[in-house]
Amino acid sequence: MHLSMRALSYIVATADAGSVSGSAKQMNVSQPSISAAIAQIEATIGTALFVRHHARGMTTTAAGQRFINEARILLTHARDFARSAEALTSEVSGEVTVGSFVTLATRFMPGILAEFARRMPGIAINLEEGNQQDIIEGVTSGRLELAMAYAYAVPEEVVGEHLAELPPYVLVSSEHPLAERGEISLKEIGHEPFILLDLPFSRDYFFNLFMACGIEPRVAYRSRSPELIRGLVGHGCGYTVHNALPGTNLSYDGRKIIALKITERPAPVHVVTLRLRRQNVRPAVQLFADFMREAFQPNGLFPLKF
Incomplete structure (x- = not known):
């Protein structure tokens, strides 16, 4: 044939x-x-x-x-082979198509991509963002060779390797009466308007979080945009729950947001790299996977001392 x-x-x-x-x-x-x-x-x-x-x-x-x-x-491996044959050097080169859950991409990918490009200029990273369902479908279809997502609803045909744990926090406006507390119970704030990140699997995670505390949240707004949600919080329209805390306490339009620890200490979410189990890992893909793992080490880009 x-x-x-x-x-x-x-x-x-x-x-x-x-x-x-x-x-x-x-x-x-x-x-x-x-x-x-x-x-x-x-x-x-x-x-x-x-x-x-x-x-x-x-x-x-x-x-x-x-x-x-x-x-x-097959086409990805063929392109990589052609580039290697042309280069005929010991330097690893090629393109890697990587996926990332949207909130993780916003928080971590700028630093990862910038530093990796500095270290490995011969490898081009094509980044695709999406929700958990998008990312898993991209990996299982072979379109994404590697992805950063949560260890949630991962099928057997996909391998997940641990990167980090992210505990949930309650986000409120700096003008919220409880903003200075530093810590809050979900039962204490559960009656207030809740702003939901309305993405596949994400909404289930948040509802399960409240259910474990015997609370039914009052959903005031739903959005697929993390920045819109932070903006609504900054304007005092309600509170939200977030895991991948940004490096700033300001919303997109400059409103101050406060992150509060949750008294109930819900289990953290696990951030993982995902790849298709039956797909051979090319050298360029392995280098990027190793670099992402390094980025979350204590001496890496993101020591995660939140």
Whole structure:
């Protein structure tokens, strides 16, 4: 069986674009070239990769999605091999596509990316942000070779390696009557308006946190944006619970926010790197994974003395 890298790249591009016309534009080739590549590979492997929808593009079949996941991995290794062959040096080079849970990306990725680029200029990191569900789907599909996320709802096919533990804190406006306390019980503040980070799995985590204390939070606002939530807190619209505390106590629009320890001492969340268990770890990926682990050591970028 012969499957060309070019044809595989056309098929992956079609899956990403959702249409032959979109992938042709992305790859800068004619639509017949894309269609011919799809037809050839479908004939070679004896199964349909796509379902054609009249005027609505294309979606992958179950077999097609598995094929495309494997094709992504193969294409990534092929690109890395080509770069290594061109360089013919001992220096590791290439591109690594990394995912990060959005709140972790905001807090930690700027420092990680800047320092890694200084140390390893030959490795380019392509960063994708998302919620926990986005990140896990990216890893299982092979689109993300490595990710930083929480150890929550991680499937068996994904390997998680520990980076850090982040305890939850209550965030209130500096003008809140209890802002000077330093510590607060969820039962004490549970009757006040709560501002929820409304992301898949995240909302379950927060509701379980309150449930463990016998509290039903009064959700006043929901948002997928951590910065919007901090802004609402800064303006006194309610309180929130947050784990990845930023390096500043100011909201995006300059309002002061206070982080309070929680008296009940809820269990911390575990921050991990995620990778697909069956995927071989390329040298560039391993270097970035090692660097992230180093960043959370006591003498690293983030000693996490919150």
